[in-house]
Amino acid sequence: MTRFAMLSSILAGLFCSSATFAAQAPPPGDAERGKAAFLRYGCYTCHGYDAQGVPGRKLAPNPLAWPAFSSFVRTSPGEMPTFTPQVLPDQDLADIHAYLRSKPPTPNPATIPLLQELGR
Amino acid sequence: MKKNVSSTVDRRKFLAGVAVAGAAVTAEGARGAILPGGEETARAPSATRPSTVLAQAEISTRSVPGPADGNPNLTKGRPGSDFMLDVIKSLDIDYVFTNPASSCRGLHDSIITYGDNKKPELLTCMHEESATAMAHGYFKVAGKPAIAMCHGTVGLQHATMGIYNAWCDRAPVILMTGNSRDANTRRPGVPTTHSVQDPAAMIRDFLKWDDNPASLQHFAESLVRAYRIAMTPPHEPVLIVLDTDLQEQGIPDGAPLRIPKFSVPVPPAGEPNALREIARLLVNADRPVIVADRCARTEAGLKSLVQLAELLNATVIDQGGRMNFPNLHPLYARGSGGVAQADVVLGLELTDFFGTVNEFIDNTEAQQSSRIKPGAKLISIGTGDVFIHANFQDFQRYQPVDISIAADGEATLPSLVEAVRTEITPARRAVIEKRGQAAQAAYVQSKQQMRAAAAAAAWDASPVSSARLCAELWPLIRNEDWALVGRALGGWPQRMWNFDKHYQHAGGSGGAGVGYNLPSAVGAALAHKEHGRLAINIQPDGDCMYAPGAIWTSAHHKIPMLTIMNNNRAYHQEVMHLQRMAAWRQRRMDRWHIATTIRDPYVSFAKLADAMGVAGIGPIETPADLAPALKKGLDIVKRGEPVVIDVVMQPR
Numbered sequence: 001m002t003r004f005a006m007l008s009s010i011l012a013g014l015f016c017s018s019a020t021f022a023a024q025a026p027p028p029g030d031a032e033r034g035k036a037a038f039l040r041y042g043c044y045t046c047h048g049y050d051a052q053g054v055p056g057r058k059l060a061p062n063p064l065a066w067p068a069f070s071s072f073v074r075t076s077p078g079e080m081p082t083f084t085p086q087v088l089p090d091q092d093l094a095d096i097h098a099y100l101r102s103k104p105p106t107p108n109p110a111t112i113p114l115l116q117e118l119g120r
Numbered sequence: 121m122k123k124n125v126s127s128t129v130d131r132r133k134f135l136a137g138v139a140v141a142g143a144a145v146t147a148e149g150a151r152g153a154i155l156p157g158g159e160e161t162a163r164a165p166s167a168t169r170p171s172t173v174l175a176q177a178e179i180s181t182r183s184v185p186g187p188a189d190g191n192p193n194l195t196k197g198r199p200g201s202d203f204m205l206d207v208i209k210s211l212d213i214d215y216v217f218t219n220p221a222s223s224c225r226g227l228h229d230s231i232i233t234y235g236d237n238k239k240p241e242l243l244t245c246m247h248e249e250s251a252t253a254m255a256h257g258y259f260k261v262a263g264k265p266a267i268a269m270c271h272g273t274v275g276l277q278h279a280t281m282g283i284y285n286a287w288c289d290r291a292p293v294i295l296m297t298g299n300s301r302d303a304n305t306r307r308p309g310v311p312t313t314h315s316v317q318d319p320a321a322m323i324r325d326f327l328k329w330d331d332n333p334a335s336l337q338h339f340a341e342s343l344v345r346a347y348r349i350a351m352t353p354p355h356e357p358v359l360i361v362l363d364t365d366l367q368e369q370g371i372p373d374g375a376p377l378r379i380p381k382f383s384v385p386v387p388p389a390g391e392p393n394a395l396r397e398i399a400r401l402l403v404n405a406d407r408p409v410i411v412a413d414r415c416a417r418t419e420a421g422l423k424s425l426v427q428l429a430e431l432l433n434a435t436v437i438d439q440g441g442r443m444n445f446p447n448l449h450p451l452y453a454r455g456s457g458g459v460a461q462a463d464v465v466l467g468l469e470l471t472d473f474f475g476t477v478n479e480f481i482d483n484t485e486a487q488q489s490s491r492i493k494p495g496a497k498l499i500s501i502g503t504g505d506v507f508i509h510a511n512f513q514d515f516q517r518y519q520p521v522d523i524s525i526a527a528d529g530e531a532t533l534p535s536l537v538e539a540v541r542t543e544i545t546p547a548r549r550a551v552i553e554k555r556g557q558a559a560q561a562a563y564v565q566s567k568q569q570m571r572a573a574a575a576a577a578a579w580d581a582s583p584v585s586s587a588r589l590c591a592e593l594w595p596l597i598r599n600e601d602w603a604l605v606g607r608a609l610g611g612w613p614q615r616m617w618n619f620d621k622h623y624q625h626a627g628g629s630g631g632a633g634v635g636y637n638l639p640s641a642v643g644a645a646l647a648h649k650e651h652g653r654l655a656i657n658i659q660p661d662g663d664c665m666y667a668p669g670a671i672w673t674s675a676h677h678k679i680p681m682l683t684i685m686n687n688n689r690a691y692h693q694e695v696m697h698l699q700r701m702a703a704w705r706q707r708r709m710d711r712w713h714i715a716t717t718i719r720d721p722y723v724s725f726a727k728l729a730d731a732m733g734v735a736g737i738g739p740i741e742t743p744a745d746l747a748p749a750l751k752k753g754l755d756i757v758k759r760g761e762p763v764v765i766d767v768v769m770q771p772r
Contacts, residue, residue, distance in 0.1 A: 042712045045695040045771045052578040054586070054610060055772050079481060081696065081703035088709060109568075109575040114591050117598075118574070118616040119448060119567045 026066035026101075027094040034099030037092040046080070051100055056080065060103035069097055197370030200336050201226035202234045203377055204367065207340045209239065210379045211347050213267055213294070215258065215646065216240045217251035219278075221271030223298025223314060226367025228269075240267065243646070244676055246669020248275045250639035252282030252357075253629075254670070255293040257605065257640030260442070260626035261647035263418065265292045265350060269362075272299045273314040280323055281633040286357045287326035288471070288514045289441070289630025290414055292350030294343075295359040298367070301332070305365055319361050325511040328356035336366055336377055344380045352385040353528040354503040387528035390501060390535060394525050398466070398499050399539035401523075403548050405464035405497075407555075408434040411456070411476055414441035414627070415468040415502075415529040422446070422622045424533035425468070431540050433556035434466075440608065441471070441627040446620045450556075450563035454611055459491050467521075469502040469529040474517035484704055500524045501532050514631065570615045582742045583768045586610045589658075589684065590617070592746045596754055597654060605644035606637050606657035609686060610772055613658075623648070634691075635666030638683075642674045645681040645762075654757060655681040659764075661718060661725065662691045668728060674762040675733035682757045684750075685725040685766045687739065690717040692771045729764035738766030 038044055038051070046056030053059065057080075063069055070093060076082045083093070109115050204227055208216075216231060218224070231242055245251035248270045255266040270276045276297045286293045300306030300315045320330035329349045333339035339360070346358040371377065402408045410429060416422040425444055429436045429451045436445045437453045445452050456476050459465050467473050477498065481487040492498075498521040505526045508515055525532065544552070574587035590612040597617075604613055604625045619625055626644060629636035638659055645655035664671075664685065674681055690713075698712040726736030735756050740749050749765050756763040 040710045042695050042699055042709070045690070045692045045712075048578055048581075048585070048770050048772070049583065050578040050581045050770075052576060052581070052585070052770075054577055054770075058576065077481075077483075079483075079696070081700040082483075083703060083709065084706060086706050087702060106576040107579055109571040112571075112575060112579070114595070115571040115574055117595050118591055119570055120618065 024067055026097050027090070029094035029098030031098045031102040034095035034097065037096050038099055041088060041092070043096065051103060060100040061105050063097060063100035066097055195368070195370045197372065199226060199230060199367070200369055200371055201230040201367040203336050203371060204339055204362070205230045205235050207343050207379050208267070209235070211344070211382060213240045213265065215243055215266040216269050217243045217245050217254045217266060217643070218269040219245050219248055219251060219271065219275065221269065221275050221298055222311065223272035223300065223364055224269050224296070224362055226364065227362055243673060245673055247667045248278035249282040249635060250667045250670045250673070252279045252286060252293055252295070253636050253639035254643030254646070254673070256282065256286045256289065256291040257626065257643030258647045259291050259293065261603070261623055261644045265294050265347065267294045267296055269296045271314065272297055272319060273316050276319060277322060281635065283323055283357050284326050284512070285629040285631040285633045285636050287631065289627065290355045291357065291630070292355040293357040294346060294350060295357055296362050297359065298362045298364055300364040302365055320359050323359065325509050326357070327359050328507060330359035332361040333363065333366065336371065339366060340377065340379050344382050347382065348385055353387045354507050356507065387531035388503070388506065390525040390527040390532035392535065394523060395532070395536050395539045398523055398536065399543045401464050401497055401499065402432055402434070402466065402540055403543040406551070407462050408432055408464045408466065409437060409459050409462035410434050410466045410468065411437045411439060411459065411470060412444035412468040412529070413439040413470045416442050416444040416622055417530060419622045421530035421533065424530070424537060427537045428533060428540060431537065431544065433552045433559060435559065439470070440625070441469070443619060443622050443625040447614045448618050448620070450559045454614060456491060460493070462492060462496055464497045464499065465492065466499045467502065470500065471504065471514065472516040473498070473500055473521065474519035477519065482700065497522045501527060501529050503528050574616070578770055580743060581770065583770050584740065584743055584746060585770045586612050586772065588743050589746065589767060589769065592743070593750055596750055597656065600654045601652065602654040602656055603648050604658070605641040605648070605655045605681065606659050609658045634663050637663040639667065639670040641681065641683070642670050642679055645674070645679050646677070649679055657681055657683045659683050659685050661685055661687045661689065661723065664725070665718070665723065671729055671734050671762070671764065672732040678760060679762060680757045680760050681762045682753050683762065683764045685764060686769050687725060687766055688769050688771050689719050689722060690771065725764055725766035735761065735763045736766065737763065740765065740767045
């Protein structure tokens with residue numbers, strides 16, 4: 001696949017067909033199994049134990065909708081390796097997505113006094 | 121066995137004599153008497169040096185035989201290594217980092233007896249790579265070189281990765297290595313195994329200069345030359361071989377020895393016509409961007425860059441090889457993404473201009489793309505082209521530029537500032553001011569983004585996040601005269617703290633050789649100690665485990681430093697390479713942890729520190745426990761001692 005074609009495919013996955021994908025509910029997944037898979041496949045080494053990102057992309061809370069998420073994982077155009085179903089089975093990926101959906105909201109920075117002292 | 125002789129010389133008078141720095145001196149005569157130099161004196165001596173006879177008598181060691189002494193086992197005349205030490209002292213070198221070496225025994229003895237282990241003082245190191253890294257870190261804070269003294273062959277080979285880091289990072293470490301060149305006088309067995317025809321051959325690809333002096337006069341000239349070469353930008357390591365016979369044999373009667381005059385070299389600065397052309401491009405640009413890597417090494421350099429940026433209201437991307445620019449300045453930026461909209465990019469002492477303006481994605485198609493707009497003008501000022509070797513590829517890919525000035529960035533900045541000031545017209549001033557307003561607005565927004573990012577980056581999670589650690593530490597140090605001597609932990613310190621002094625950060629290893637951070641931090645903390653600064657080292661656990669003996673060195677020499685062990689229990693950067701290989705080859709993706717993690721068992725860094733005489737705290741595993749541990753650690757450091765706080769952290 002050429003780079004252009006691959007990028008087009010991903011963009012389609014991320015944006016162009018969002019109306020179609022939005023209607024697609026994520027497959028059934030288990031958050032506990034997803035957490036184990038998140039660790040087992042080493043996702044956390046770039047995205048953090050809590051999927052907070054740094055240096056990788058922030059994944060949670062509020063992860064990408066399933067179609068965009070699965071498209072990105074399966075056809076990553078960037079530094080992240082491409083995780084095909086052969087190396088990361090569909091069920092494991094669905095579990096990981098369930099784990100990401102389970103993460104609680106991040107705190108409001110305005111409510112953290114320590115943060116107000118920074119950058120000054 | 122050597123015997124002592126009585127002393128009637130006042131010790132303080134002697135020390136006042138040997139403390140003279142930078143003087144040209146002459147050693148001569150039957151007893152190796154040293155007399156003050158005349159016409160070649162670089163800096164006027166504040167005191168007259170004592171004769172060697174008086175000096176030796178004062179320190180109660182026997183190197184000058186008495187008239188009736190016919191013992192063939194005694195050194196005849198003044199030891200050669202005493203003269204070597206005189207040369208070292210003339211260069212105002214404060215420290216010699218070393219692991220003890222039989223091939224350097226003559227000079228070792230001279231330093232601790234004849235020189236009383238003062239200026240230079242020996243620092244006991246556990247590995248030659250650590251010794252080299254300490255000298256490397258020391259230079260970047262002190263602004264002057266130290267010596268890393270290595271045993272012949274094996275010691276120098278141990279030092280090689282440290283030397284390569286110094287080479288890549290442009291740090292003028294003065295290396296010395298012992299060697300027995302004369303097969304007829306060298307000891308058989310191990311000393312012969314450790315001898316070599318050409319000691320520098322193994323590292324010459326990343327040395328700026330080296331010599332293997334055949335006489336003491338040759339040594340004097342070569343060491344002064346080596347110092348001068350090392351301190352002329354681009355600063356790089358140099359090597360002088362210490363021949364064992366030269367160290368250990370007495371100075372022959374009547375040998376006229378002279379220490380050459382030393383003068384600090386003036387760095388090469390940019391040519392005025394070329395600077396005017398650069399100034400025109402910068403002033404007339406709509407989006408000029410300045411990128412600096414190893415540019416500012418002094419307060420003056422930092423201020424000059426601020427002047428240039430403010431004249432132009434140009435964004436400054438600080439790549440962090442040195443502390444080039446205050447991080448809370450509205451024009452400060454990190455990351456190379458900022459060059460994308462630039463119409464003129466000024467690179468100051470960039471090692472990797474190609475990597476600055478190009479992006480490379482490590483995927484099967486090895487995608488490479490330009491970050492900059494077509495037609496953007498590229499300007500380079502730096503010493504990278506002044507001195508270069510062919511073999512090792514630290515010079516990076518070739519990047520064509522529109523104007524290239526082979527000159528020292530810091531030395532060139534004042535002239536460039538004036539040239540820019542001259543070029544600014546009223547019309548361009550209006551454009552520049554408008555650009556400044558936009559930068560100010562973006563700056564305010566960036567602070568809000570930073571706080572939101574810190575809150576979102578696992579703020580309350582265990583293990584502790586990098587953002588949380590840096591946020592907890594800042595209120596405890598902000599009113600101190602602090603300096604970060606270790607790595608920058610994902611850039612969070614630069615996003616959160618206020619770096620406004622040139623010594624507050626000295627960049628990384630240069631060669632990305634793991635094992636640099638801990639010993640270089642010790643060397644940097646040593647340089648900060650004399651200024652009473654609070655040295656903070658955020659220490660990667662994997663780096664520490666290369667040569668943890670540097671912790672002992674900090675304890676033994678009472679070097680205060682707050683070390684926070686960034687204990688993420690793996691070499692995480694390597695993990696994605698294995699994931700990438702498995703992905704490309706369609707193989708199982710769950711075995712990446714083999715040979716990349718530091719677990720089963722975990723390392724207890726608090727116990728490791730305790731075992732080396734350094735207070736160990738931790739492991740700290742939750743954010744709530746951070747502040748009390750940090751306060752406790754800071755109390756210890758303020759008493760003048762090192763401390764290690766083991767913090768279990770998120771992967772990056």
